[in-house]
Amino acid sequence: MLGAGAAGLMCAIEAGKRGRRVAVLERAERAGKKILISGGGRCNFTNIYCQTEHFLSANPQFAKSALARYTPADFIALVDKHRIPYHEKTLGQLFCDRSANEITHMLEEECRAAGVKIFLNVKVREVQRTDEFLVRSDGDEFRAPALVVATGGLSIPKMGATAFGYDLARQFGLKIQKTRPALVPLVFGAVEREQYCDLAGVSAEVVAAFGEQSFRESMLITHRGLSGPAILQISSYWNKGKPVRIDLVPGRDVTGAMRDGDARNMAAARAAFQGLLPKRFATRWLELHAPAAKGAKDTWSKRELEELERRVHEWIVVPTDTEGYGKAEVTRGGVDTDELSSKTMEASKVRGLFFIGEVVDVTGHLGGFNFQWAWASGAAAGRSV
Numbered sequence: 001m002l003g004a005g006a007a008g009l010m011c012a013i014e015a016g017k018r019g020r021r022v023a024v025l026e027r028a029e030r031a032g033k034k035i036l037i038s039g040g041g042r043c044n045f046t047n048i049y050c051q052t053e054h055f056l057s058a059n060p061q062f063a064k065s066a067l068a069r070y071t072p073a074d075f076i077a078l079v080d081k082h083r084i085p086y087h088e089k090t091l092g093q094l095f096c097d098r099s100a101n102e103i104t105h106m107l108e109e110e111c112r113a114a115g116v117k118i119f120l121n122v123k124v125r126e127v128q129r130t131d132e133f134l135v136r137s138d139g140d141e142f143r144a145p146a147l148v149v150a151t152g153g154l155s156i157p158k159m160g161a162t163a164f165g166y167d168l169a170r171q172f173g174l175k176i177q178k179t180r181p182a183l184v185p186l187v188f189g190a191v192e193r194e195q196y197c198d199l200a201g202v203s204a205e206v207v208a209a210f211g212e213q214s215f216r217e218s219m220l221i222t223h224r225g226l227s228g229p230a231i232l233q234i235s236s237y238w239n240k241g242k243p244v245r246i247d248l249v250p251g252r253d254v255t256g257a258m259r260d261g262d263a264r265n266m267a268a269a270r271a272a273f274q275g276l277l278p279k280r281f282a283t284r285w286l287e288l289h290a291p292a293a294k295g296a297k298d299t300w301s302k303r304e305l306e307e308l309e310r311r312v313h314e315w316i317v318v319p320t321d322t323e324g325y326g327k328a329e330v331t332r333g334g335v336d337t338d339e340l341s342s343k344t345m346e347a348s349k350v351r352g353l354f355f356i357g358e359v360v361d362v363t364g365h366l367g368g369f370n371f372q373w374a375w376a377s378g379a380a381a382g383r384s385v
């Protein structure tokens with residue numbers, strides 16, 4: 001097994017329980033480092049509403065089988081067995097009450113019980129295949145009849161993310177779906193940065209949309225652009241150079257009273273917008289979007305107010321970029337699912353070679369789905385390897 005992250009540990013446990021001799025090779029000085037920093041240190045370890053529509057992949061159906069055979073309830077049963085207290089935060093997201101540490105301890109304990117050996121500080125350099133797999137690190141050599149690649153994605157290079165898994169897939173002639181940062185803040189160009197970024201820290205509940213996809217969650221203005229759950233979610237779908245549509249006041253009619261009444265001026269608009277959006281943001285947004293060149297006393301027409309209403313429900317922003325892998329929670333793309341069995345995660349071209357977790361072209365929405373994919377794909381391979 002290459003990589004002692006979420007997927008690798010789960011796979012090792014399942015394989016170990018079946019009596020397989022399992023060695024997990026991990027380049028870091030400890031196992032499950034990403035689990036430790038996940039969910040703000042509390043690890044959002046699953047989502048009780050786990051369905052395939054919460055995942056992106058060139059083949060949206062690929063994840064279905066593994067997700068059905070290792071469900072959130074299966075992982076919750078493990079968490080319960082270890083008496084780890086947890087709570088539902090929002091939208092089905094389960095977090096530890098105390099610390100993500102408890103999840104890594106649980107997985108390490110299960111590994112021990114299943115006879116799994118974890119080798120730390122092993123930087124795998126090379127893999128060869130003869131009649132078995134030969135894995136070389138800086139100092140050691142390991143041989144095994146099967147090899148599971150669980151080396152994760154490219155996000156957070158500071159924590160040791162590597163492209164090793166993708167390189168290995170290419171070495172064995174497997175296709176890769178183009179990788180890019182996902183669940184990542186978006187960056188404004190110079191003009192919008194000048195217009196909004198002094199409001200960094202301001203947040204509002206919005207609907208962020210790209211194409212057919214939309215998310216109703218909170219948005220946060222940052223020093224360089226936009227973040228917050230709604231933006232992270234839509235970033236996974238966003239294509240460079242294209243606009244994101246943001247409904248700043250979902251389900252509300254901000255200018256309704258103004259359209260029906262006599263006070264159709266900036267002062268009335270400010271009062272209406274400030275009632276529904278953070279004050280400073282409401283003021284700024286109006287300065288930039290209210291019908292042109294009207295003083296506090298001028299009156300707008302009904303049509304102008306209708307246009308203002310339309311714009312506040314469809315604020316168009318064109319980010320220039322994302323914050324990149326350094327700030328991304330996950331990597332979109334990866335080992336093409338066409339190359340893998342959806343039941344076992346084994347490469348169809350290379351018997352005995354498996355890919356699981358984030359290195360595969362399956363990317364979850366924010367909210368515990370990425371760990372659920374790691375557990376489910378890990379269990380699928382662990383039950384077959």
Ligand SMILES: Cc1cc2nc3c(=O)[nH]c(=O)nc-3n(C[C@H](O)[C@H](O)[C@H](O)COP(=O)(O)OP(=O)(O)OC[C@H]3O[C@@H](n4cnc5c(N)ncnc54)[C@H](O)[C@@H]3O)c2cc1C
Binds near residue numbers: 004032037122123159
């Ligand atoms: C800040 C942050 C917070 C997150 N919070 C959540 C959350 O709350 N809920 C959620 O569902 N998801 C969350 N995620 C996403 C989640 O962490 C990943 O989807 C998940 O860890 C993927 O599991 P994995 O086992 O595939 O990869 P990883 O957990 O990344 O594990 C891969 C392992 O392989 C090792 N490795 C890499 N290359 C080599 C090599 N050449 N030799 C040996 N070992 C190697 C790495 O050191 C690493 O330990 C978060 C991600 C980040 C960055």
